[in-house]
Amino acid sequence: MNYIDWLDRKDLEYRDGNLYFANLNTLEIAKKFGTPIYVINEQKIRERYRELKDTLNLGYKRNKIYYAIKSNTNLSILKILVSEGSSLDCSSTGEIYTCLKSGVSPDRIIYTGNMFTNNDFKFAIDNNVLTNLDSYSQLIRLAKIYEKKGKDKSIISFRFNPEFGAGHHPHTITAGKEIKFGILENQMIKAYTKAKELGFKKFGIHQHIGSGIIDTKNYENPTEKFLTIIEKLSSQLGIQFEFVDFGGGLGIPYHPEQDPIDLNIYSEIVFTRFKEIVEKGEIGEPFLFIEPGRYISAESSIILTQINTIKDNGYKLFAGLDAGFNTLIRPTLYGSYHHIIVCNQRNKEKILKYDIVGPICESGDILGKERDLPELNEGDYLAILDAGAYGFTMSSSYNSRPRPAELLINDGNIFKIRNEETFDDLIRNQIVPDYLK
């Protein structure tokens, strides 16, 4: 993909030397609303959702997308996706709470947590949310809670760990014997047998192998293993599945030299064999679920940030920003690449190499290492791309820096969808004991 097309994919283009995002001048946005600030493009979220939905519809008609809200939990984003027909995937009771606040009905939520407490289960049961278990012992505890509450044990699902994982960083690989997630092959029969004994009547199954996968080959082995265990559960225990959830993990091209994931190949690897198995008539007529987060939300957003300091220390050139790893932790946490571009291309001819750094009191606060950029000046504005997934949700107020605001662009209009935090927010929940007053 050439660079202009790569930018265009993200609704970015230069007009007369100024960067436009979703048809709006980024300099004007930065000056009007202040920086740092997250700017989200509604149309891109809808577009990415629809791309996936079209792929699914071609691959296997009975399907549902559960947007993984951990990537971006803003209520407006949830409302946009719910209006598209999306269901929602949660990893905690706080996320379930957020989903319910967005107005979605509980039957469109799946709770794929891990290390569940009994209170987590109680919350899910009280709110009629389907839970996806990731250990045998959790099944016993969950069943007891159902019984205590006198509620019907209708549907249960387990997360399978296929031992083949993948991801953009070791910390985002979620399958393998050493990994905490899911149930290994040797305990799956035991788990479903017990679930039947305990009175669960309907069944689903789930796997999620990791996050940030751009090479579709990574889905081959885990999918094969997943389908084998599904067939085994049906043939040995007579289980008919209500749904089969293939998880999320679809990556996006963060780097201009990367191509987008090929959804047709993904569909062929994951859905074609699944369809064949369903057509044999032995595993029921399950819905096919996927749980993408990043694919839907990442490219929808940029962070606008201002350069406050240009420092040439004799060895290196630093461009110091008002955004740091408190605003976007992925580069520091995972060594992730986020492309960074100037909002104004004033000094286009002279290209220099910069380390793009934030204001956090740690030398790891680097958003971009050795980036070639047109000569920068203090006061210039930059855009950090692809910040819509795991940007705000992983942000912090470290160094007592209030989190920034979020803006939503819809059809050329700008809506503030989250206020910037204040200093008061930083200390709001603290309690000073009387003897210290």
Ligand SMILES: Cc1ncc(COP(=O)(O)O)c(C=O)c1O
């Ligand atoms: C269970 C589960 N589903 C879905 C996702 C979403 O992953 P991604 O944003 O890579 O699509 C995650 C991410 O960690 C996950 O753990």
